[in-house]
Amino acid sequence: MWNVRSFVEKPTEDVARQLRARGAVWNTFIATGPVAAFWDLARPRLPRHVLGFEQWAARAHAPRSDERLDALYARLPAANWSVDVLAATSAARLALVAMAGTGWSDWGSPKRVFESLRGSSEHEHLMSRITEGAVVAA
Numbered sequence: 001m002w003n004v005r006s007f008v009e010k011p012t013e014d015v016a017r018q019l020r021a022r023g024a025v026w027n028t029f030i031a032t033g034p035v036a037a038f039w040d041l042a043r044p045r046l047p048r049h050v051l052g053f054e055q056w057a058a059r060a061h062a063p064r065s066d067e068r069l070d071a072l073y074a075r076l077p078a079a080n081w082s083v084d085v086l087a088a089t090s091a092a093r094l095a096l097v098a099m100a101g102t103g104w105s106d107w108g109s110p111k112r113v114f115e116s117l118r119g120s121s122e123h124e125h126l127m128s129r130i131t132e133g134a135v136v137a138a
Helices: 015-019 035-042 046-056 065-075 081-086 110-117 121-131
Strands: none
Touching: 035 046, 035 081, 046 065, 046 121, 110 121
16 A cells, blocks of 8 residues: 555646656546545535435435436536545545456446446445435434
């Protein structure tokens, strides 16, 4: 495991060359950790998003959940996890681990995650974890 000094999202080719020359590594961004840790990173940087998704999660199994999720996305300003959260996070909270033989899938939006898991036991497990302990803020 390596400590992270900084996170640079999609550097230009010149910046990427300079970073590589200084020993930087290319990251395929396979993130792992407790959901609460990711949520804690997002809370101070994307508070409206966090509150909106917590409210949605409290009723994720209710009728019209997909419609409410679509409406939530329509209300929230666009956000980029890598730029708005990771690049703005203290590098002391980030680490890098080499992982040989891993695959990759672009789960860049919750819709892609849900679509790729729909119909599987993993989808039900994910929905259960999302709604477990969810509360709606008054």
